[in-house]
Amino acid sequence: MLTLNDLSQNIKDSFDAIEIILVFIFVLFDIRYPKIVKDINADIPIAERIIARKQHHEKLIHSFLINSLPLIFINGFILYLLLPLVVQVFLTSKLDLWNFDFLRTSLILVFIFIFIFFTWSLYLGIKYLGKIRECK
Numbered sequence: 001m002l003t004l005n006d007l008s009q010n011i012k013d014s015f016d017a018i019e020i021i022l023v024f025i026f027v028l029f030d031i032r033y034p035k036i037v038k039d040i041n042a043d044i045p046i047a048e049r050i051i052a053r054k055q056h057h058e059k060l061i062h063s064f065l066i067n068s069l070p071l072i073f074i075n076g077f078i079l080y081l082l083l084p085l086v087v088q089v090f091l092t093s094k095l096d097l098w099n100f101d102f103l104r105t106s107l108i109l110v111f112i113f114i115f116i117f118f119t120w121s122l123y124l125g126i127k128y129l130g131k132i133r134e135c136k
Helices: 004-041 050-092 102-135
Strands: none
Touching (some): 004 102
């Protein structure tokens, strides 16, 4: 079992290792989000316009692979990396609303934010797939 000092050092090491990745994730999400929403909300050409509909379908697939899928994988991977440490924090910590450990609380907040980004990315990916299926 880890001591509290070992746990704190593990959290610091984890933050050092993933801080650049976290910035990358948030910037990437910010850059790709408008494109994803634009593609999901775009009108599908009518069925009689076969060539335009096929081109739109291919554009959606390409955009899904370039814009949405990387966000899902990166956010999921970071969640996977942080999960064991978050579980250790929950197992070794007690809830204290005033005298809390800032480092451990920060880890939990970062994990929650990444979980939200992952969930939202997954939701958008599912909507993308639905739009692709609808366009076929």
